Amino acid sequence: MEQHIREGELGVDWLKDHSAGSGPYILMRWERNEVVDMVANATYWRGIPPVKRIVIRDMPEPSAQRIALERGDIDVAWDLTAQMRQEIRTAKTPGLNIVVVPGHGMEYVGMNVKYAPLAKEQVREAVRFAIDYNAILQGVLRGEGLPLQTFIPSGYLGHNRALPFKQDLNKARQLLAEGGYPNGFEVELATQAPHASRPDVAQVIQDNLGKVGIKVKITTGTGAVVLPKYREQGLQMVLWGWGVDYPDPDALAKPFADGTIRQLAYRNAWMDPKATDLTKKAALERDPARRIAMYKELTELVAHKGPFAILYQFADAWVLRSYVKGFEEAAALATFHFDFTKISKVRQ
CATH class of the missing domain: 3.40.190.10 (Periplasmic binding protein-like II)
Structure with missing residues (x-):
């Protein structure tokens, strides 16, 4: 050496x-x-x-x-x-x-708010209500995964068991209209291939969103091709996954909620001052009960206002x-x- x-x-x-x-x-x-x-x-x-x-x-x-x-x-x-x-x-x-x-992570759809339609909270919420989560879990994954719609997985302090989204196409159409896109829009969804599940999950999402007028074009590539574009906010929509780097909810709150660091929120051009502030305060809070309450508030904020549709928790x-x-x-x-x-x- x-x-x-x-x-x-x-x-x-x-x-x-x-x-x-x-x-x-x-x-x-x-x-x-x-x-x-x-x-x-x-x-x-x-x-x-x-x-x-x-x-x-x-x-x-x-x-x-x-x-x-x-x-x-x-x-x-x-x-x-x-x-x-x-x-x-x-x-x-x-x-x-x-x-x-x-597993210690989750699969999600990221929505870049630099892309005009996805800048609207109603449109991002419409995407969440258009997805058939059960079809992904039971159809593509054959039950090899856990239901999860917030960013802290099961087994971690602050895990929020709430499942606020179930496919509701009428609600999705209503939200699209409220967001100014009653006839839908076109969007490009990037994901990884070859991969054991992502190409098939992407097909489900394409079909789901198509039912409410969102025309999805799927593009695929290896991680070496897709990730550099994603890291520079260069994708409109992405199907990807995230794993826990250290066994604490802060390892998830920072990437998903803190827009000041170059992680997932940043990659989707999302910056929410309240979410960023809450992330920083929760990391320093020493009382477990208070931390849990703070992460409950934060996970709910990101679930409805953030740039993600969280699909499921991994199974290895x-x-x-x-x-x-x-x-x-x-x-x-x-x-x-x-x-x-x-x-x-x-x-x-």
Whole structure:
């Protein structure tokens, strides 16, 4: 490591493509968007891990993952679609196990208020009432998700269980008229593809909004393509997700409600002084009961006035060969995290 340090940068450039850790595995090969190949560290201070080699392959297409899993080319797939997992359950495919656990984040539609129609609160509320949330949860996700319409997920202090929106097309049309768009409008919805669920969810939203006169054009791209535009307020409407960075409601209030930081509210050009002020005060409040009350007020404000339609809370799901033991998600937040030292392959 020392030989790669240049003045002032502490080896950061070298570490972009290399590893210098002391964990249970040694990085042998890494190819961007292709593969991570690791071997067990024989000098690891807690002992050599049971599995001597871990290969993580980047397979963006869920169908390719399924074929590789059923063929035995891979042992674990964690990005199959909910439909695929349901088919595996129904068929009782031998040799495969499915694990589903509640996730630490949510899927949402972001609405950029720089785009004239979405600048109107009534129009954004109309979008929320036009969406069939149950069709997404039960149809696309096959029940692998939790109902959620506010920005703090279940299990966190300040979680608001309220579900104020249920598809009501007449109410959506009324709100569009009040907002000055009785005949609807055209809008571009950007999302990620390939992805296990977003293209299908986008189709549901396109169909839902079309019923009230909002003509949705879906555009897709990888995260590397979509996110830079989103971060610079360059999208009219976006279907995306957000995970918790640290286990506190402030990790969600800041991105969703504080327009002064370059996060989700900013990306949708939304700035509400009351929401920003409440976010800052709630972060500093030491009394749990008062904090809960403050987050209740804040989540309700953002739910009705903000630039989001929150669709559901994630469920993390993966399918693995039955001989894989100990493959459990560790205490993770915004990312998958697995303790590879607990994994073993036990063939009967």
